[in-house]
Amino acid sequence: MSVTATPAATGALELDPQRLQADELKRLLAQMITVRHLDTSAIAWQRQGIIPGYAPMQGQEAAQVGSIAALDMTRDFVFPTYREMGAAYAAGVDMAEYMATHKATWNGGLHDPVKYRFTPIQTVIAGSALHAVGWAHGQRLDALREGREQTDLPASLIYLGDGASSQGDIHEAMNFAGVFKTPTVFFVQNNGWAISVPTEHQVAGGSVAARGAGYGLPSVAVDGNDVEAVVRAARAAVAHARSGAGAVVVEAFTYRRGPHSTSDDPGRYRSLEDERRDAGPDPIERLAERLIAADELTESEVRELWADAAAFEERTREAVAAQGPRPGAEMFEYVYQETTPVLQQQAAQWREESDHA
Amino acid sequence: MSVTATPAATGALELDPQRLQADELKRLLAQMITVRHLDTSAIAWQRQGIIPGYAPMQGQEAAQVGSIAALDMTRDFVFPTYREMGAAYAAGVDMAEYMATHKATWNGGLHDPVKYRFTPIQTVIAGSALHAVGWAHGQRLDALREGREQTDLPASLIYLGDGASSQGDIHEAMNFAGVFKTPTVFFVQNNGWAISVPTEHQVAGGSVAARGAGYGLPSVAVDGNDVEAVVRAARAAVAHARSGAGAVVVEAFTYRRGPHSTSDDPGRYRSLEDERRDAGPDPIERLAERLIAADELTESEVRELWADAAAFEERTREAVAAQGPRPGAEMFEYVYQETTPVLQQQAAQWREESDHA
Amino acid sequence: MPEATMTANTGAVRTGTQELSLNKAINAALADALEENPRALVLGEDVGRLGGVFRITDGLQERFGAERVFDTPLAESGILGMSVGLAMAGYHPIPEVQFDGFTYPAVNQIVTQIARMNFRTRGALPMPITLRMPSFGGIQSPELHSESLEWLFAHVAGLKVVSPSNPHQAYHLLRHAATMPDPVVFMEPKSRYWQKGSVDFDTPGDLTGSVVAREGRHLTLVAWGAMVSRCLQVADMAAEDGVEVEVLDLRWLKPIDAEGLARSVARTRRAVVVHEAPKSAGLGAEVAQLITEHCFGTLKAPVERVTGFDVPFPSGSLENEYLPNADRILFGIQRVLEYRRG
Amino acid sequence: MPEATMTANTGAVRTGTQELSLNKAINAALADALEENPRALVLGEDVGRLGGVFRITDGLQERFGAERVFDTPLAESGILGMSVGLAMAGYHPIPEVQFDGFTYPAVNQIVTQIARMNFRTRGALPMPITLRMPSFGGIQSPELHSESLEWLFAHVAGLKVVSPSNPHQAYHLLRHAATMPDPVVFMEPKSRYWQKGSVDFDTPGDLTGSVVAREGRHLTLVAWGAMVSRCLQVADMAAEDGVEVEVLDLRWLKPIDAEGLARSVARTRRAVVVHEAPKSAGLGAEVAQLITEHCFGTLKAPVERVTGFDVPFPSGSLENEYLPNADRILFGIQRVLEYRRG
Ligand SMILES: Cc1ncc(C[n+]2csc(CCOP(=O)(O)OP(=O)(O)O)c2C)c(N)n1
Ligand SMILES: Cc1ncc(C[n+]2csc(CCOP(=O)(O)OP(=O)(O)O)c2C)c(N)n1
Ligand SMILES: [Mg+2]
Numbered sequence A, B: 001m002s003v004t005a006t007p008a009a010t011g012a013l014e015l016d017p018q019r020l021q022a023d024e025l026k027r028l029l030a031q032m033i034t035v036r037h038l039d040t041s042a043i044a045w046q047r048q049g050i051i052p053g054y055a056p057m058q059g060q061e062a063a064q065v066g067s068i069a070a071l072d073m074t075r076d077f078v079f080p081t082y083r084e085m086g087a088a089y090a091a092g093v094d095m096a097e098y099m100a101t102h103k104a105t106w107n108g109g110l111h112d113p114v115k116y117r118f119t120p121i122q123t124v125i126a127g128s129a130l131h132a133v134g135w136a137h138g139q140r141l142d143a144l145r146e147g148r149e150q151t152d153l154p155a156s157l158i159y160l161g162d163g164a165s166s167q168g169d170i171h172e173a174m175n176f177a178g179v180f181k182t183p184t185v186f187f188v189q190n191n192g193w194a195i196s197v198p199t200e201h202q203v204a205g206g207s208v209a210a211r212g213a214g215y216g217l218p219s220v221a222v223d224g225n226d227v228e229a230v231v232r233a234a235r236a237a238v239a240h241a242r243s244g245a246g247a248v249v250v251e252a253f254t255y256r257r258g259p260h261s262t263s264d265d266p267g268r269y270r271s272l273e274d275e276r277r278d279a280g281p282d283p284i285e286r287l288a289e290r291l292i293a294a295d296e297l298t299e300s301e302v303r304e305l306w307a308d309a310a311a312f313e314e315r316t317r318e319a320v321a322a323q324g325p326r327p328g329a330e331m332f333e334y335v336y337q338e339t340t341p342v343l344q345q346q347a348a349q350w351r352e353e354s355d356h357a
Numbered sequence C, D: 001m002p003e004a005t006m007t008a009n010t011g012a013v014r015t016g017t018q019e020l021s022l023n024k025a026i027n028a029a030l031a032d033a034l035e036e037n038p039r040a041l042v043l044g045e046d047v048g049r050l051g052g053v054f055r056i057t058d059g060l061q062e063r064f065g066a067e068r069v070f071d072t073p074l075a076e077s078g079i080l081g082m083s084v085g086l087a088m089a090g091y092h093p094i095p096e097v098q099f100d101g102f103t104y105p106a107v108n109q110i111v112t113q114i115a116r117m118n119f120r121t122r123g124a125l126p127m128p129i130t131l132r133m134p135s136f137g138g139i140q141s142p143e144l145h146s147e148s149l150e151w152l153f154a155h156v157a158g159l160k161v162v163s164p165s166n167p168h169q170a171y172h173l174l175r176h177a178a179t180m181p182d183p184v185v186f187m188e189p190k191s192r193y194w195q196k197g198s199v200d201f202d203t204p205g206d207l208t209g210s211v212v213a214r215e216g217r218h219l220t221l222v223a224w225g226a227m228v229s230r231c232l233q234v235a236d237m238a239a240e241d242g243v244e245v246e247v248l249d250l251r252w253l254k255p256i257d258a259e260g261l262a263r264s265v266a267r268t269r270r271a272v273v274v275h276e277a278p279k280s281a282g283l284g285a286e287v288a289q290l291i292t293e294h295c296f297g298t299l300k301a302p303v304e305r306v307t308g309f310d311v312p313f314p315s316g317s318l319e320n321e322y323l324p325n326a327d328r329i330l331f332g333i334q335r336v337l338e339y340r341r342g
């Protein structure tokens, strides 16, 4: 019952053999449409002054919604970056609470990470990867402590970008995951860009998934704009992790269709032609067309999904707009579980000076 | 004439086709015997109180001497760890100056790194890898600035251990080297142990060389106890780097026959049987036997080599023993190229208080 | 100028006087540094084609080529570690860390390598590296985009640290730093990037030590970076109440100009130091203690610190609760003026 | 005790009194912490089979199993980042960084993650992590094995920092830290590992704030970690000249016990603060300024700082030139005693 190093079997992971049912695909389409609408709207919110900034995810709907679909949100745990709005929605996170980070209400968001099993927005590139490994190792330890077999483990899923793959922490995380065989899915959204730097100037060798082999981790590269492929890849990865066989690298090739953030100007580093050429088919149109072609969906149903999305966006916008700033006293309240005399004094002085100013 | 990312061709590197001549091998044997003797003696020096500590390299003679043999020390540049005494000797570094770090005379050693093209001893695991990449990139820039072709570049060689391979900096260095195609040889001495942690609990996947592929870097794994194989692998690596094709990973499998350092007690984590089983053939005996069997060397010549080594050790020991501490004023002198008023004041106070104490 | 013979560039460095925003002044300094020293290099995340997320390196890659102004992969330890090697190869790297808070991954390279290499090699391998870093808060940025790191760097032997407070200073201090043979951390007050000011290219003025940004005789306000202009505003407000505040722009945070501090406070006999970083173990403690050491006999009140609180820099909507605002600085001034020996 | 029902362990924690060296006291505290809290974990480089390079974790893996006391790959960011995840999973990690100077690669995880996670998650994901670190100089170690990092951690909001100066304190402060719900940096004075002392397991005494290690009425010497015993020696020497020195062992470096400092100096009216780290922007500035803020009216002289110089910690043969030795501390005392208002 010791936790020692046995490198996992290496190699390419096969997609989950199970194809998705039409109703599953329709549910995914609904989610993708909802987050597309919310995402596009959030850019408008920024222009309207409702939120000071936002990091759009347009183009990555299939990758995000599809990867969450492979998880069991009652026991798995998700570690997002700052661009996982679609994942947050699919995971069931309250969207007004989630948006609080972009509203500058609270860094990381106001959602409860324990309740939603979805950690706060991470602004430090690659900062969470080792957390996902540590948390997953904790699941192994829990099973050991409770005398359970290591064959049905809760898994962690860590999102990272092509840019993030350059950080030392990613390497340390993959190596730790390999040595401790933690149930961790490294889910790379290779969206072609890290702000202005294209993947080919970022990822030597050209693929993050290919690095898995160096750590004894099986990996799978997948078309990140094909939601069914994403779900099947992520399911295979999660199944592998759950089984106690260790971590997996999934690389979803997709495209950041929008700017890096609302303060970015992509025109400075890529042309509209580049975008048209490189973006590939729109993941939403593609899925809708496929379902329509298979007679599983009608045009009017699609219109309904967009209408639902618009209604959801409106509710969310109202909640976000109504969100007032948090009381300043919370600055002092949440630094520690057990506060300190120094902090109490500073809080008292702050209160006094704010009252008298 | 821009320096952009074109991932190098990946794959296993072939050993340099040229086999070594007997006189080359004899020169390498002489070097190996010299450093073996010095290394064993240095442990004794520590016991005798001549130096406060030392990090033995017994077993790694072929890997170190062989890798240096592949370099052109008039233009390449070497980045050692704390265990590269054999490499330092082979590179021509003054051994009393080198040993100054172990004598606690000056951290990093007293040797001039520019003159010997051999940087100071690095105590930070993996701390120098990126320097080797930056220096090598500088060679590319030099060639560009001078309008030279990028086909005969000076190369950097960075030594790292199996343990060091876990550090984030190694990953960043390999990725940068891959993206910028720098003439860098990552020379891994996989000696089985990082203090008490065996390679299999350290290197997920089992091989550092195997990671090269993930960065588009060709790599070669080699028997690190076979000096000819090491030379041929390192020559192939250096040739590749020189040619402008980018960096290479060489992994020399060897064994740390001694303790981690003079304050280590390997009995706590490995048995003598383990050592006997895992160490493999002694690189020196093996080479000597081979040369004798081929009638290229006689027993008495071997004895002479050992006698020369003993004489060299004696000269070095005397120089090290005679080495006095550096004047305290040097603490203040070398912090900056241009000192500061604060430091001058502190130096003045130090001088005054030392004089009056 | 020996550099003239080395440079293959055609343009000349700036002369005359120009009205420039702080970001443009820094851009000009980088261009002129690259112009003057063909071994100067600019590297970092998005500094090339994009010209930096704050456009500080705008146009430099076009002008000096992708070999001298280049994007790196996204890894701060990588950027700084690579800079060490480039310095060893005879270059003068001017790396950018995209935001203050993303310097943390590079702390190991900065503290154990850049700051110590000259010492370790007894001067054989100097580290002429000018590390630029958009710094401090004030623009309601996301988490870890508003850090004040002077407390960290000012302690590290082997580093020098400077923060300009206006375009003229920014231009000349950066030009100066880019010719220094030692590593300099150059902390740019990002909230002032768009502040305009007149830059006299020919007359740098004294570039060492602190400068008196406004004279006054009742009390010295010590500040650096973005807090200098806030302190100047506060001085205006205090003047309305008849309090003449001297504002000392510290500029160099390592080494600190103890004499400049002493000179000012010897006259005013009272001091308040202002910074954005949390109070405990912040650089304000060092400044206050230096003043106390030099002016103990004449000081009328303990030096007051008006700083950020001992909390993580909060989200944008709480930024103004956290940062020393005019009211808090005025309260601090009042405490010092009203202090009576207990 | 609720822990009793959680633990599957058989042994009991220590009672009574025992003569122990500092390293054994820390080992005992770790064993008892693991015994009491089945969710406590020890991890780091070589902490398992080897029992740590200083044998601090000796025997723990044998006793508690390789799943609770485990070696990690050689990566400090990895160790601390993994600890964050383990804390999120409900564990109490007690990571070791093998030597002070190798904390630098983990600064990003410590400052941006460990210190901020409770704040970021509004208390939902606390970080009960006890980071042990052999600290300070005094044993002629190789480069970067003798760093004093309190200046760094004491500034970081979200961390708590403590350094014990003797075996009794070490045992109880570590037991205490290992039950705290917040991250604590535990700085072990490695040069005192072999110093023996009596540990009373049943009577921890007050574990908050500073302690008076020796009473005196002429001057307060403030120190922590390894410098406490040096200051006690100096107090003996000063006593021979009729100077009664009070030695204040600060213990907690974040938060600092300002009241304890004020209480002592209000009586002695003079203070010297001693530390190993370089002077500029070291923690001595904060201590001195806190004293000045609280005791300005009664202080007879500016607080003196006797510290390391603003140079990298030098090689072993120069260590005694660098570290505050008895002479330098006595000179500092003398300066304070002889100070006359200018
Ligand atoms: C440690 C760190 N360095 C730099 C940044 C600034 N930054 C924010 S996003 C970004 C690019 C990230 O690219 P990628 O990982 O591909 O994710 P994407 O933005 O494409 O989703 C950079 C450089 C940061 N947030 N953290
Ligand atoms: C950053 C850092 N962490 C920890 C250490 C302590 N340490 C010194 S050597 C060593 C093991 C290194 O193993 P490896 O890289 O395999 O090299 P070897 O000692 O086998 O030559 C460790 C953990 C260090 N010097 N630097
Ligand atoms: Mg990307």
Ligand SMILES: [Mg+2]
Binding pocket: B161, B162, B163, B189, B190, B191, B192, B193, B194, B195, B256
């Ligand atoms: Mg090794």
